[in-house]
Amino acid sequence: MYRTSLRLTLTYLSPMVVGVGLISLFPILYNVYISFTNQNLYHFRQYSIVGFVNYGKLFQGLDADFFIVLGRTFLFVAICIPLFLAVGMAAAMALNHPSVRFKPFWRVALIVPWAVPSYITALVWKFFFNEDFGTLNQLYRVVAGPHAGLPWLSDPTWAFASIVIANVWMSYPFFMIVILGALQSIPSELYEAAAVDGAPAWSQFRRITVPLLRPAILPATILSAIVTFNVLNTAYLITKGGPFISAAKPGATDFVMVYAFRVAFQLFNYSYIAAFAVVIFFLLFTVTLGSLRFTGLVREEAR
Amino acid sequence: MRTGAFSRYGVPILIHAFLVAMLIFALFPVFFVLQAAFRPGQSLYSLTLSLWPDHPTWDNFVYIWTRVPFPTWLKNSLGIGIGTMIAGLIGSATGAYALARFRFAGKRMTLILLLAIQAFPTVLALVPIYIILRTVGLIGSPFGLMLAYVAGALVFSTWNLKGYFDTIPRELDEAALIDGCTVTQAFIRIVLPLSLPALAVTALLMFLTAWNEWVMAQTLLLSEDAYTVPVGLWGLQDNYRIPWGYFAAGSLLVSIPVMVLFLGLQQYFRSGLTVGGVKG
Numbered sequence: 001m002y003r004t005s006l007r008l009t010l011t012y013l014s015p016m017v018v019g020v021g022l023i024s025l026f027p028i029l030y031n032v033y034i035s036f037t038n039q040n041l042y043h044f045r046q047y048s049i050v051g052f053v054n055y056g057k058l059f060q061g062l063d064a065d066f067f068i069v070l071g072r073t074f075l076f077v078a079i080c081i082p083l084f085l086a087v088g089m090a091a092a093m094a095l096n097h098p099s100v101r102f103k104p105f106w107r108v109a110l111i112v113p114w115a116v117p118s119y120i121t122a123l124v125w126k127f128f129f130n131e132d133f134g135t136l137n138q139l140y141r142v143v144a145g146p147h148a149g150l151p152w153l154s155d156p157t158w159a160f161a162s163i164v165i166a167n168v169w170m171s172y173p174f175f176m177i178v179i180l181g182a183l184q185s186i187p188s189e190l191y192e193a194a195a196v197d198g199a200p201a202w203s204q205f206r207r208i209t210v211p212l213l214r215p216a217i218l219p220a221t222i223l224s225a226i227v228t229f230n231v232l233n234t235a236y237l238i239t240k241g242g243p244f245i246s247a248a249k250p251g252a253t254d255f256v257m258v259y260a261f262r263v264a265f266q267l268f269n270y271s272y273i274a275a276f277a278v279v280i281f282f283l284l285f286t287v288t289l290g291s292l293r294f295t296g297l298v299r300e301e302a303r
Numbered sequence: 304m305r306t307g308a309f310s311r312y313g314v315p316i317l318i319h320a321f322l323v324a325m326l327i328f329a330l331f332p333v334f335f336v337l338q339a340a341f342r343p344g345q346s347l348y349s350l351t352l353s354l355w356p357d358h359p360t361w362d363n364f365v366y367i368w369t370r371v372p373f374p375t376w377l378k379n380s381l382g383i384g385i386g387t388m389i390a391g392l393i394g395s396a397t398g399a400y401a402l403a404r405f406r407f408a409g410k411r412m413t414l415i416l417l418l419a420i421q422a423f424p425t426v427l428a429l430v431p432i433y434i435i436l437r438t439v440g441l442i443g444s445p446f447g448l449m450l451a452y453v454a455g456a457l458v459f460s461t462w463n464l465k466g467y468f469d470t471i472p473r474e475l476d477e478a479a480l481i482d483g484c485t486v487t488q489a490f491i492r493i494v495l496p497l498s499l500p501a502l503a504v505t506a507l508l509m510f511l512t513a514w515n516e517w518v519m520a521q522t523l524l525l526s527e528d529a530y531t532v533p534v535g536l537w538g539l540q541d542n543y544r545i546p547w548g549y550f551a552a553g554s555l556l557v558s559i560p561v562m563v564l565f566l567g568l569q570q571y572f573r574s575g576l577t578v579g580g581v582k583g
Contacts, residue, residue, distance in 0.1 A: 002404060002477070004486055009407045016398030016457050017413070019390075023454030024420045027431030034430075087325075094322050099315035106322055110329050115561045117515040119533050120554045124332045127547070135335065169332065181500060185470070219466055223421070223459065230424050233517060257424055261518075270430065277427040284422035289415065 028281070035274035047271070054275035065250050065259070066276065070283075073229055073255045076164070080228050081221060083168050088175025095176070096183045107180070114173035122237035125166040129153050129238065156252030159239050163253050166234050171227075175220060182216035183209070222291055226284060232257040256280055333558075339551035340364070363552035373553060375528060376535035379445050380514060381560060383531060387452040387513040388506050394453070395460035395505065396498075400490050402461065403468035404476070414462075421458045429522050436523065443525035451519055456509040463508075467501035468494060514561065532557045 035054055039047035058066045091110055095103060113121070128135045129152035137149045152162050186208065194204045232255075235241070241254040241262055250259055260280075264273040341359040367373050402410060432451055433442065441447030475497070476489040484492070495502070517533040524530055530538070536553045539546055 002406065002480065002486070004405050004407075006407075008486060009401055009405050012397040012401035012405070013413070015394035016461055019394055019450075019454045019457050020417070020420060023432065023435070023451055024423075024428070024458065025416075026435065027428035028420065028423050030431035030434070031427060090321065091325055094318045094325075097315070097318050100318060100322070106326075109326055110322075112333055113329050115511070115558060116333065117517075117533060117554070117557065119515070119517045119537065120336070120550070120557075121332070123550060124335060128332070128335075169328065173329075177504065181504065215466070215470070219462065223462070226422060232426060257426060260424065261426055264427070273427065277424060281419075281423050285419050288418050288422050 031274050032278055034271055035278050037271050039271045039274075040269045050271075054272050055279070057272060058275055058279060066279070069250050069254055069256055069259045070280075072160075072250075072252075076160070076231070076255055077225055077228050079164055080167055080171070081225055083164070084171045084175050084224060084228075085217070085221065087168060087172040089179055091172065091176040092179035092183055095180055110176060111173045113169050114177075116170075118170060118233040119237060121166065121170050122234045125162070125169070125234070126153075126238045129162050153239055154243055156243055156245070159243055159252050163231075163235050163238060166238065167228065167231065170234060171224065174224065175217075178216055178220040179213060182213045186212050222288060226288065229255075229284065230257045231255050232261060236261060336551045336554050339547050340555050342548055342551075363548035364556070367549050367552045367556070371535065371539065372527060372530075373532075373535065373556070376530050376532045377557070379529060380531040380533075380557070383445050383449045383452065384510045384513040386446075386449045387456055388510040390449070390453045391456040391460055391509040392502065392506050394457050395464055396495070396502065397490075398457070398461045399464035399468055400494060402465045404473070404486075404494075417458050417461060421462070425455060426518055429519060432519075433523065442523065443529055445524070445529055445531070448520055448523050448531075449513070451523065452509075452513040452516065456512050460505045460509060463505050464498070464501055467498055471497050511561070514557075 036049055036051060037043075037047045038050045038053070058064065094100065095106055095110070100106065116124075127133070131137055131149050131152060131154065134152065136152060140150055141148055151158050153159050190208050190212075191204055194208060199207070235253050235255050236258045239251070239253045241258045242251040244251040254262070260273050260276055263269050263276075338355050340363055341361070342356040343358055343360045343362060401407070402414060436442040436447040436451070439447075441450070471494060476484075476493045479489040479493050480486070515533070516531075517537060520531045520534045521537065524534055527535070527538075532553065536550060536557075539549050539553075
């Protein structure tokens with residue numbers, strides 16, 4: 001940690017700070033302002049300040065859209081993240097094994113899903129999940145007879161699972177690369193020493209690999225959890241938030257961003273969604289800050 | 304020795320079986336796009352599984368390249384992606400270096416603020432971003448879209464690079480400072496070369512963010528000439544049916560630059576340079 005002149009510090013920081021401040025911070029502040037107005041389709045230009053009305057609508061009762069959407073999104077993240085981690089970790093450890101040859105081939109081949117644009121990913125999986133022509137049901141019919149079919153996108157639970165599958169496909173390479181990078185920076189002397197001391201593979205994994213991977217995995221997991229919480233393309237483009245049981249209630253895959261995008265850009269209820277965004281933001285921020293404090297990352301920085 | 308034989312033959316076999324399974328999982332959707340691109344008309348809409356078209360054709364590629372402004376979209380996407388990558392890399396590398404090594408007031412606050420911004424859903428910031436770009440006269444221009452991407456990419460990349468700079472032993476650049484290097488020289492000659500793997504990964508992430516983005520591009524680009532590939536391809540679909548062949552052909556064409564970039568940069572994914580530096 002070195003002391004530098006104020007000018008040098010500013011020179012280093014300003015490109016990042018100015019960029020982030022202008023195009024990221026200002027819109028957030030503006031959004032807070034909108035949340036206290038009644039701007040929507042009917043009051044687009046002549047809107048007025050209405051106070052906390054939008055916030056009141058959010059918390060109208062335990063069966064309010066807000067709680068349904070939020071609970072469903074938490075469940076989605078809680079199912080997705082362990083799957084991303086497990087698949088990414090397994091792939092990274094397999095790639096890092098000394099017996100694997102042609103490593104560049106395997107690495108590139110397994111990164112491929114990451115290179116596929118998410119709007120294309122969404123359309124491909126949407127086709128796979130199609131009940132009549134979809135590849136998954138074509139395969140299923142080979143096993144279960146010509147008239148069988150799984151309700152991939154029409155049943156709420158199946159639709160939820162479908163979005164999880166598409167997201168695992170799309171997201172595991174990120175963890176694989178992060179973990180692989182960290183694995184390769186672990187000095188092999190540590191394992192050699194452990195092997196000399198007679199430590200079995202499992203305790204080498206627990207005592208050397210996991211602790212040394214933690215600094216790389218933790219930030220990646222937190223960021224990925226936020227990205228997954230904010231899932232839009234893969235859910236919106238595959239299911240449009242549905243299937244819907246009633247028109248007035250959020251659909252089975254109406255995750256936070258899908259719901260917000262639908263209400264803001266199809267129903268044009270800007271102010272309500274602005275309030276929704278403010279609450280979601282405080283929630284995400286608290287979770288992020290809490291987990292960082294818990295892991296001691298921020299405290300370490302305060303030195 | 305049973306355990307010896309198992310770890311010599313059993314473990315590698317299991318690992319390779321797993322890798323092959325992963326390979327099928329990872330590549331089947333890509334293969335699907337490949338065969339769809341060569342499939343004529345609507346023959347994809349079939350009840351039985353067909354892995355390869357009976358009469359493969361280049362028609363979809365010809366259509367996408369000549370009948371729609373696809374080359375222009377590709378050029379826009381490449382320009383925006385590379386611009387985002389370079390501007391983002393400069394901003395995040397310098398910012399991350401200051402956050403990792405300098406001592407200054409408000410550092411903790413800066414880090415927390417970056418996290419806070421990361422926590423804000425991008426799509427909801429679309430309306431204010433639209434207003435800013437309109438005010439400065441950049442609405443509808445690829446440059447304006449690039450600025451929006453850079454700001455978003457900066458937050459993630461700064462955190463990512465700072466985390467990596469923290470793992471580089473301080474003794475290395477401190478020794479250089481004692482030997483008379485300036486802070487900037489230590490940054491350029493010692494920290495950056497040791498960070499090549501992290502820089503490569505970060506650069507790739509920023510490029511992909513811009514390359515894959517659809518929602519913002521859809522909102523901020525107004526004319527067909529300014530479209531990026533995602534907006535252009537999306538605009539191809541009519542109300543009834545997704546034109547699968549065109550989509551697939553377009554998707555293949557947009558994955559080529561990404562694959563080239565991947566193959567070019569993947570050697571830097573191998574880490575372990577830091578350790579080498581300490582050993583001497």
